[in-house]
Every structure is written in C-alpha cells, then in structure tokens.
Amino acid sequence: MLGIALAxxxxxxxxxxxxxxxxxxxxxxxxxxxxxxxxxxxxxxVPAGWRExxxxxxxxxxxxxxxxxxxxxxxxxxxxxxxxxxxxxxPETKATPAQGAAHNLKRLAAEEGFRILGEGExxxxxxxxxxxxxxxxxxFLRTDKDRRCRYEKLFTVTGDGTGWVVTAWIVTGDRSLFAxxxxxxxxxxxxxxxxxxxxxAKYSDAAVRAAYEPKALPTTRLGDDMQKxxxxxxxxxxxxxxAVERFLIDIGRYPTADEGLGALTVRPAFAxxxxxxxxxxxxxKPADLNDAWGHPLNYQPAQAAEKSAPAYRIHSAGPDGKSGxxxxxxxxxxxx
Numbered sequence: 001m002l003g004i005a006l007a008x009x010x011x012x013x014x015x016x017x018x019x020x021x022x023x024x025x026x027x028x029x030x031x032x033x034x035x036x037x038x039x040x041x042x043x044x045x046v047p048a049g050w051r052e053x054x055x056x057x058x059x060x061x062x063x064x065x066x067x068x069x070x071x072x073x074x075x076x077x078x079x080x081x082x083x084x085x086x087x088x089x090x091p092e093t094k095a096t097p098a099q100g101a102a103h104n105l106k107r108l109a110a111e112e113g114f115r116i117l118g119e120g121e122x123x124x125x126x127x128x129x130x131x132x133x134x135x136x137x138x139x140f141l142r143t144d145k146d147r148r149c150r151y152e153k154l155f156t157v158t159g160d161g162t163g164w165v166v167t168a169w170i171v172t173g174d175r176s177l178f179a180x181x182x183x184x185x186x187x188x189x190x191x192x193x194x195x196x197x198x199x200x201a202k203y204s205d206a207a208v209r210a211a212y213e214p215k216a217l218p219t220t221r222l223g224d225d226m227q228k229x230x231x232x233x234x235x236x237x238x239x240x241x242x243a244v245e246r247f248l249i250d251i252g253r254y255p256t257a258d259e260g261l262g263a264l265t266v267r268p269a270f271a272x273x274x275x276x277x278x279x280x281x282x283x284x285k286p287a288d289l290n291d292a293w294g295h296p297l298n299y300q301p302a303q304a305a306e307k308s309a310p311a312y313r314i315h316s317a318g319p320d321g322k323s324g325x326x327x328x329x330x331x332x333x334x335x336x
Contacts, residue, residue, distance in 0.1 A: 033070070033212050034192070036203065037062065044166065045195035045205040046085060047188075062087040071170070071178070071185045072245030076238075076331040078302075078311035079147075079173025083185070085192055086167050093163030097134035097155035098122065100163065104136060104153065113144035121181075128206075129199035131156055137190065139179055148172050150179040152190040158198055168193040175310075175332060177238050184242070187211045226319065229292035233316045233329045236288060240264070240297055240314050241331045243283035250280050254301050254312050261289050261299045261314070291316035291329070298323060 037046045039061065050066040066083035067073075075081050095103065105120045120138035127133055133156035140149055154166040168189035172178045178185055191211035197203040243264045248254050252275075255263040262268075264283040270276045289297050293316075300313045310332045318327035 034205065034208055041198065043197045043200055043203045044087065045192055045208045047192065050085065059088040059090060060086060061089045072242060073249060074245060075172045075176035075178045076241035076310065077173040077175050079176065081178060082171040084169050088165040090163035092161050093157050097132065097157060100155040101134045101136040105138060108138065108140065113142060115141045115143055117141060125194065127156065127196055128204035129197050129202035131158065131198060135194060137181065141174055146174045148174045148176055148179045150186055152193045154193045154196060164196065166193045166196050177331065183238065230329065233291040236291055236297060237314050237316060237329055237331050239284065239288060244312060246283050250278050251275055257301055261297060265289065293319065293321060295321055
C-alpha cells in the first residue's frame with residue numbers, strides 16, 4: 001500500500017460537503033473537516049482537502065493523499081508525516097472479512113523489512129447499513145527506512161460476493177508517537193475507514209464527527225490512580241508536540257528557547273511584524289501546558305550542533321517532579 005507511485009488528480013466520484021462538528025479543533029477553520037465521497041456502489045466520509053489521485057488499473061477504486069492536510073507536515077522528531085486513504089474492490093471474493101484480516105496480518109508479519117509492534121487488533125463490527133465487517137488495526141516499523149506505520153484496515157463482503165478493503169494509514173519517523181493507537185490522527189483515520197456504507201439512505205458520519213471532537217485534558221485531580229496520570233500526561237506531551245508543529249507551519253520555525261511553550265498560548269513579541277500577522281494561536285490553553293501533577297511541561301529546541309537530535313524536546317518531570325530521572329515522560333526516545 002505504501003510507496004505506490006501515482007499521477008494526477010482524478011475526477012472519479014462525486015463529493016458532497018459534510019457539516020463540521022459544533023466544536024471544531026480550530027475555530028478559525030471555515031470549511032468542513034470532512035466530506036461525503038459518493039460513488040455508484042458506496043459512500044465514505046473522507047477528510048476535506050485530501051487530494052484524489054489517478055488510479056492504476058486493477059483493484060483500487062479510490063486513492064487519497066492527505067500529506068500536510070489535517071495533520072502536521074512533520075512529527076515531533078522532525079520527520080515527515082504521510083497519510084492516506086484507499087478503497088479496494090475484489091469481485092467474487094470467497095474469503096470472509098475475518099479471514100481477509102488474518103491473511104493480511106500474516107503477510108505483513110512475513111514481509112522483509114517490516115516488524116509488527118505488539119499484536120495486531122482485529123475487531124468485528126457492523127457498518128451503518130448493517131453490513132458485517134472486520135477492522136484490523138496494526139502498528140509496525142519499516143526497519144529498512146526507519147519509519148513507523150499504522151494501518152486501520154476495514155474488510156467486508158457485500159451480498160453479491162464482492163470484497164471491499166478500506167485502508168487508512170499514517171507513516172511517521174520511527175520514534176514518533178503520532179502513529180500510536182490512541183493518537184488523535186489515528187482515531188480520525190479509523191473513523192473514516194469504518195464510515196464505508198453501501199446503502200445511501202443509511203450513510204452516517206457519526207463516528208467521524210465524534211473523532212473530530214476536541215479531546216479535553218483532565219482538569220481535576222486524578223486521585224491515586226498513577227496510570228491515569230501517566231496516560232493524561234502522555235496526551236499532554238503529544239498535544240503540545242502537535243501544537244509546536246502548527247506553530248512551525250504558521251511561523252516557519254519552531255518556538256525559541258526564550259519563547260518556550262508559552263508561544264503556543266500567547267503571541268510572542270516578534271521582532272518581525274510579519275510573523276505577528278502569521279501567528280494563528282492560541283494553539284493550546286495555558287492549562288494544557290501542565291502535566292497531571294501540576295508541573296509545567298519542559299521544552300527545549302535542538303541546538304545547531306545536535307545534528308542527530310530531534311528538532312525539539314518536550315517532557316514532563318513525571319511522578320517524582322524531577323527532570324532527568326527514569327520516570328520522565330518524553331516526546332523522544334533516549335539516545336536521540
């Protein structure tokens with residue numbers, strides 16, 4: 001699925017705009033965040049602004065590229081992010097959706113240069129029109145390219161024996177958190193994959209709408225459940241990394257050490273007035289810059305001499321409140 005060379009935009013299919021959620025991640029965004037893509041045999045909610053690419057002959061009936069749209073251009077380690085969504089059609093399919101998912105997972109595990117992280121998750125479900133389906137969620141490393149990938153892959157078979165596969169994917173640097181199961185981008189890709197529908201009257205984008213709702217960070221005391229605090233802080237670090245990437249897209253550089261993460265909540269005093277006009281924050285609320293123990297997140301841009309280091313480092317001092325200890329929660333892996 002990855003690395004396929006495709007050409008110019010295609011005119012296949014018709015699209016109708018979908019309404020955006022009542023509360024959008026970016027209030028300044030005027031356009032809908034997704035749209036309903038309709039073809040003769042199916043409907044699917046797809047991210048707005050993704051480019052529809054010309055198809056090669058064969059199984060593909062839809063292929064979208066979302067690089068730089070709805071997700072940062074680079075991850076928190078400074079590596080490019082690639083996203084996409086594809087629909088494949090297989091006439092006269094004899095395998096069940098579960099068999100298709102199992103075969104795909106087995107083939108992926110045997111592929112040279114691929115290493116599956118953990119175990120692939122296979123989830124039975126029903127589409128909005130009642131069609132049985134199976135969702136395969138799997139994260140893996142491309143060890144030959146130092147890339148981390150995640151597939152959210154839907155398998156289903158219609159009554160006429162036609163097999164359908166919807167694949168949503170994200171590819172990041174091998175040390176990034178963006179491809180993890182609970183990352184916001186992954187949750188949205190998953191919702192797009194399962195929005196497939198063969199009955200226009202029963203099409204629903206409810207799952208997509210829910211996935212695009214902002215995920216609020218806990219603001220109350222989490223009690224003595226340490227794991228909940230750790231999970232909440234990991235989310236805080238990830239959200240801060242996403243906001244830093246949005247700052248980069250708008251300003252053309254990362255926040256300086258002096259500006260720190262405060263540049264995400266209050267516009268810095270830019271020496272260049274044109275930068276002040278480009279700042280589109282606040283990207284986060286001030287409370288979002290604290291960990292679950294009430295300590296501020298730490299931010300450090302890479303030094304010029306650190307050629308192999310990530311573009312910046314964000315970390316929480318963790319439960320003990322001391323930076324540099326084993327319980328720190330970071331956006332990078334030690335050794336980089």
